[in-house]
Amino acid sequence: MAGDYKFDTLGLHAGQSPDERFGSRAVPIHQTTSYVFEDSEHAAALFNMEIGGHIYSRLSNPTVAVLEQRLAALEGGVAAVAVASGMSALFLTVLALCSAGDHIVSSSQMYGANINLFEHTLSRYGVETTFAKPNDPDGFAAAIRPNTKMIFGEVIGNPGLDIVDVPKIAAIAEQAGVPLVLDATFNTPWLFKPLDHGANIVIHSLTKWIGGHGVAMGGAIIDGGNFDWGQNDRFPTLTSPHYAFQQVNLWEEFGPLAFTMRVRSEGMYNVGPCLSPTNAFHLLQGLETLGLRMERHMSNTQKMLAFLSAHEQIGWVRHPSLDDHPDHDVAKRLMPKGAGSIIACGVKGGREVGRAFIESVELASHLANVGDAKTLVIHPGSTTHSHLTPQAMQNAGLTDDMIRISVGLEDFDDLAADFDRALKIAGKSVGGSK
Amino acid sequence: MKIDVNGAEVFVSTGGRPFDPDGTVLLLIHGSGQTHLTWLLQGRFLANRGWQVLMPDLPAHGLSVGEPLTSIPDMAAWCAQLLKQTGVKRAHVVGHSQGGLVGLELASSQPEVVASLTLVATALSIPVNPALLELAQSREEKAIAAMTDWGHGREGHFHDATMPGLDQMNFTSHVMASNETGALFADLSACASYDGGEDAARSVVCPCLCILAENDRMTPARQGRKMAATLTDAREFVISGAGHMLTVEKPYEVLKGLRGFLPHPA
Structure with missing residues (x-):
């Protein structure tokens, strides 16, 4: 160019x-x-x-x-x-x-x-x-x-x-x-x-x-x-x-x-x-602040990945920046600054615990969007991808316990506190994993 | 339309209209490393207002095949052959940059076929920095990037355009990249070695218009003024705020200059 x-x-x-x-x-x-x-x-x-x-x-x-x-x-x-x-x-x-x-x-x-x-x-x-x-x-x-x-x-x-x-x-x-x-x-x-x-x-x-x-x-x-x-x-x-x-x-x-x-x-x-x-x-x-915002999106995403991976009530975490992601090498090669600020994860205890988590967060918002300055959470299987057939869901890699997090720009300490509190409430409310 | 000129199939845009060689013919010649798309925002307008427009892709450029021409006189002879094969006896010739040198040479060597000459961002000579010439030969994409950079004025660098959604800098570089490898080097070599501009200009007898771009870093406006002063019958039309790629940067103004000079088509 x-x-x-x-x-x-x-x-x-x-x-x-x-x-x-x-x-x-x-x-x-x-x-x-x-x-x-x-x-x-x-x-x-x-x-x-x-x-x-x-x-x-x-x-x-x-x-x-x-x-x-x-x-x-x-x-x-x-x-x-x-x-x-x-x-x-x-x-x-x-x-x-x-x-x-x-x-x-x-x-x-x-x-x-x-x-x-x-x-x-x-x-x-x-x-x-x-x-x-x-x-x-x-x-x-x-x-x-x-x-x-x-x-x-x-x-x-x-x-x-x-x-x-x-x-x-x-x-x-x-x-x-x-x-x-x-x-x-x-x-x-x-x-x-x-x-x-x-x-x-x-x-x-x-x-x-x-x-x-x-x-x-x-x-x-x-x-x-x-x-x-x-x-x-x-x-x-x-x-x-x-x-x-x-x-x-x-x-x-x-x-x-x-x-x-x-x-x-x-x-x-x-x-x-x-x-x-x-x-x-x-x-x-x-668009005028995209560069600035993406820097913060990516740094918060790295912190969120570390937080979720270490949390006892999270069963699995999926993100291309993680070594165990099947496309990790491709992501590293193509996107050295990071592979986006969406994280998929599963809460121990399955769909019901996940639902309780989404309903218990206070700082993060439960809504159908991604890429907002604010942190967002949703259960794709019952919302954004709910119009797919079961086979199409399976083809799309959707699991019943999957939660999608769009990591925002908040001070990460506040986000971590919100998620930790909501995960504990969810675990207790439906008798999920401790 | 596609026609055979000197044994190679070449593309000549007629602005999307049927071509009548007996009408008021405009031959629009593109510059180094460019194609007929130099005239994107003039050619179809003129063709739809009664002018009979010929906008060729020189051999190895755009949609034309063949070997690139290697000298300005060869390009002028090629244009004369194109006019002959399309049945045109006399044309108003418009050239951008290197295309202007071709127009000068054509009007000088074959004055009977040139009714008028419009020189857009042209000078009596277009010296080429040896480093650019070397880049064009060894790393063409770098030469294209440099020419695209130097060729555009402020609005180009701010990616502003009169055509909604158009990025003129990226458009220019992609047009240049669409040519056969070696075409740009041949063009720049032809410009660098051409020293007949002044003699040609002194011998031109038809009326001329010099459309100059105020912020042209490749063929500076002062060189264009010198060219206008050398021509016997020339007027100037200066476009403020424009760089070398003024046909895309300031399309309306270029059209205004052309229409103020060219005879209204019969």
């Missing part, structure tokens, strides 16, 4: 020049649906994607564009499109690449809604998915077919914390002429930038660490611009005449931006999961 400002500087400044009229230092919230055209020619040129600019906030918005450009800069992409949620980011990515009769290869260890989107929703529209274990590159290779249009995985799987060996899977994808799409929500670009390791498209739930404060939903698609869509006729949505825009061939006229232009010109036009300008503003406030 080009010589550039460093991560924390980009997190504060990328994508924005103070506006010339008022000099606003913070990113202004352009709370508007639409934009006045200079004249008819200007309007026509914007509608035909001949020049840059804004038409209607379902398609783009100046505040949202700052967020998009900042994310592209941090991930090393050629462009980004911000959307309403991480799930809509995944759906628009599939929409841009796949049609009925096409095929996806995906990691089997993922967030429940991702699995259900592939297995139950897309299959109704003729897009089939084959699942492979995230730490089984040969399984990914074997699943690729001539009609495979993308390989997908979560860099750090939710909630099992399996790690995709990105360089290995990227090499397999490149050999097969298929783009590698990765959800990088749990790692954030501060821990690991997939595009630097061969991935082609990155998606995020911005709601999590990037926003970081649990105040705004959002998602993003970052285009690496590093995939040769024209190497054969496998990607007609990008290399054949577009049904609109005077039948433009996106690959010929936009080159590395072809995928982004398809997302913008179809996903945002025809589906329209746009991000509100105010949410973009909130997410930008989070």
Whole structure:
């Protein structure tokens, strides 16, 4: 990549020049649906994607564009499109690449809604998915077919914390002429930038660490611009005449931006999961301190791992930083600053003791989110992943006693005291292990 | 469209519109290590306003195959051949950086085919630092990084863009990386060895426009002014706040300069 400002500087400044009229230092919230055209020619040129600019906030918005450009800069992409949620980011990515009769290869260890989107929703529209274990590159290779249009995985799987060996899977994808799409929500670009390791498209739930404060939903698609869509006729949505825009061939006229232009010109036009300008503003406030927060997330995670591993009422602890994690070596190689601030663990005594623990914490919050500045706890089997079939739960590595902890930024001494107290209460209340 | 020029299949963007060689033809020539995507935010606009646009990828660049051309006169001869094969008798030529040198040489050597000449971020000569030349040969990715860095002004380095979501620095470097290995070295070598700019400029008879970027670190604006003074019939159009990659950094302003100079298409 080009010589550039460093991560924390980009997190504060990328994508924005103070506006010339008022000099606003913070990113202004352009709370508007639409934009006045200079004249008819200007309007026509914007509608035909001949020049840059804004038409209607379902398609783009100046505040949202700052967020998009900042994310592209941090991930090393050629462009980004911000959307309403991480799930809509995944759906628009599939929409841009796949049609009925096409095929996806995906990691089997993922967030429940991702699995259900592939297995139950897309299959109704003729897009089939084959699942492979995230730490089984040969399984990914074997699943690729001539009609495979993308390989997908979560860099750090939710909630099992399996790690995709990105360089290995990227090499397999490149050999097969298929783009590698990765959800990088749990790692954030501060821990690991997939595009630097061969991935082609990155998606995020911005709601999590990037926003970081649990105040705004959002998602993003970052285009690496590093995939040769024209190497054969496998990607007609990008290399054949577009049904609109005077039948433009996106690959010929936009080159590395072809995928982004398809997302913008179809996903945002025809589906329209746009991000509100105010949410973009909130997410930008989070992004400005991502580097600082991630340092604290990771140091607190290390302390929490030591605390849990030593606690007599914890049966098992799972995190890629631990030596006994099956992907420990991969995590160490790819993410030397740490493998995220989610910890999975099991409380001795099983599900009921775990439930009592979750209900007994006072500082940590029992809710369905991760990546907040505050520490969060949940039982995935009965909540975030409860819509999976028993088999899918087993495939996703979910056990009945699993508790997911999203380690926050509190003073760790307070967190340790809260967890210790809640574990003791839980153990006594249901007669669990002492 | 893809056509055969001198035995190699090359890609020529027509801005997504059918091409009519009898219309008002614009030949837009990219610079060192670039492709037709230099004109991303001008080419389709002009093509949809009646101009007949030819934006080639030089051999070994972008979607074109073949061996890279190794001198500015060879590139000018190649452009003349492209015009001939597409049935164009006379074109308004627009060149960015190295493409401007090619335009100068074409207008000087074959004045009958050049109706006007627009030189975007160009100078009479484009000397190349030997260290950059060496990098382009031995570690091309480092040369691309350096050129992307030097080529962009403030807004580029702040990753700000008029096109929503675009990261122009990363876009530029990926466009450059899409060329065949060796293309950048051939281009830079051609620029470094070209010393015919001043003579060519003195012999150009068509009207010229010099679009200069105020913050250009690769072909400084003062060199552009010297070029304008050497040309017989030239006007200047200076874009403030722009670096060398002004077609992406300041696309509207470049369009404004072009439209103020080029004849409206018939």
